[in-house]
Amino acid sequence: MGRHSSEDLDRVRKLLDQVxxxxxxxxxxxxxxxxxxxxxxxxxxxxxxxxxxxxLQDCYIRVWQHADGYAAERGDPYGWLIGIARYRALDLLRAQTDRAGRLAENASDLRDAAVVPKNPETETLTLIDLEHLQRCLAHLPAAQRECLLLGYYEGHSNQELADRLHLPLGTVKAWIRRGLVRLRSCMEEP
Amino acid sequence: MNYDKPELVSLLASQYVLGTLRGPARRRLERLRISHPQVQEAVQFWEDLLQPLALQIDAIKPPLPARAQMLARAFEFAPLRQPAPIAAAPRRRRRDALRRSVGFLAAASVIGVMLVLGAISLGGGRLSFPASHQRADSAELANADSMLPIYLARVGIPTSSMGWMISLSPDHRSLSIVASDDLYSVGRGTVQLWWLRNGSTPMPLAILGTERDSTVTVTVPPDFESGQSLVFAISLEPSGGSPTGLPSGAVLDRTERDEAI
Structure with a gap:
């Protein structure tokens, strides 16, 4: 999975352990x-x-305070770090769109949640390889795939996606919902 | 809403991880994630499922000042943890080193540099700054907690994992260049580090070590932090360094333009 060698990953895991x-x-x-x-x-x-x-700084401060939240069996430590950073970024995007600041009060809950140790019972998909995911994405209709990737990589909300793609909000919501259901179904196939 | 329905929980968790779930629904899920094991499991499931996408993004070096700011902020809050024993870095197998040597040879052939096989000898008096070699071991690393160097750049041999990390000392007085691996002999020559100054000729900084963890320390040159771009390059040079004071051999690597400190 990913572009890092197993040697790279081991080195980062050891660093996380020391941190x-x-x-x-x-x-x-x-x-x-x-x-x-x-x-x-x-x-x-x-x-x-x-x-x-x-x-970035918030992410690493979070890591410094909670590096013991990384569970090695969870897979790629780079992915774990990026996951924490993504949630922080989504917080920022959310705060930007809500100037009244109503949402800020719960931001720390999310950051706390981001490093909750993994329950062993949920480790069914810890080492999903990228090829499998790409194959499943490729099987989605192009419009559904585009919505998912734009949402993931660029942090768009449903409404922002609808605006960007010049589509009704309901259509975008339906495509995302169907896309995610199909993606899960495909990923669970052997 | 019934959060005990697995299909609903999975759907909300998937959109939460994707990022499209916003507003009150997102806040609700964040709270439930803390208190509701099913929600937590569903979120983790989707995080794992989508994680490979995160690993496909191109790496971009963050602004240099961000590092020092982040470390200062982080270390305001020392976590209550027990110090861990830090094991010495394992020596790599010789076959790995040989593989990297092949990578080095390939790079050298591409740039047309033919070197006579022999041992790389280091030293010489052509550098502008005093250089010293030392072994940096893990114990020193552990003791260096209060003296963190400032990472500046990494230069490396194309098509191989061999590289050198360039750091600035906390007091901004010296540069340390640490070899990341063993560079086995490919000829009689050296790898020399240069600072590419704005509007001026390259300045030789050091002849680099070729054993893993070997460190070369040089005094920071004048004007290094006076708004100059921190751009570095390495070149293959004869034993003892470039005879002309300027790069005379093939340039192996050059860093991207960076922000001055």
Whole structure:
């Protein structure tokens, strides 16, 4: 899965383990090793270097405080880091669209949730390979696939997707719902 | 809404992970994720399912100042954890090193550099800055917690994993260049690091170590932090470094233009 060698992944896992025990040097090394990937994801999602930098810093501070939340069996540590960063980015996007600030009060709940250790019973899909996912995405109708990928990579809400694709909101919602159901069904096939 | 219905929970979790679930529904799911095991499991399921997408995004180096700011913010809150024993980095198998040597040879052939086989010898007095070699081991790393270097850039040998990490000391007085791997002998020559200054000739910084973790330390040159771009390059040079004070051999790598500190 992914583009990192098993050696890279082991090195990052070891760094995370050391960070979980409070090593500042390991934390700095973890940042040096992984931050370009996390920043790349954030920049794509937020399209704003200042926000991306802010989310990047929040992400790593979160990691520093809760590195013990990473469960090695959960798979790619880069994916885990990017997952934390994505949620922070979505927080920022959400805050941007809600100037009254109603939503900020619950942001910390999400960050807490982002590092909840994995329940062993849920490890059915820990090592899904990219090829399988790409194959399943390829089987989706193009419009459904486009909605899913735009939502994932660019953080669009349903309404933003509808505006961007010049489609009724109901149509976009239906495509996303069907796309996700079909994706899951395909991924669960052997 | 009935959150005990698995289909509904899965649907909401999938849109939550995707990012399209917004507004009150998203906030509700965030709260339920903490308290509701089924919701937590469904979110984790979708995180794992979609995780490969996250790994396909191109890496982009974040702005340099972000690192120091983040470390300063993070270390305001020291987590209550026990120090971990840090094991020495395992030496890699020789076959891996040989594979990288092949990568180096391929790169060298591409750029048309033919070197006579022999040992790479380091040293020489052509550098502008005093250089010293030392082994950086894990124990030192552990002790360095309070003295974190500032990462600047990485230069490397094309088509191989061999590279050098360039860092600035916390007091901004010296540069450390650490080899990430063993570079086995491919000829009589050296790899030399250059600072590409704005509107001026490249400045030689150091002849680089070729054993994993070997560190070369040089004094920070004047004007290094005065708004100059921090762009580095490495070139293949004769033993002892470039005889001209300028890159004379093939340039193996060059970093992207970066922000000055």
């Amino acid at each position: 979980a025990h409070g090593s500042k040097a390991a934390f700095a090394a973890l940042y040096d090793e992984t931050s370009p990937y996390v920043y790349g994801a954030l920049l794509r999602l937020l399209r704003n270097p200042q926000w991306a930098t802010e989310a």
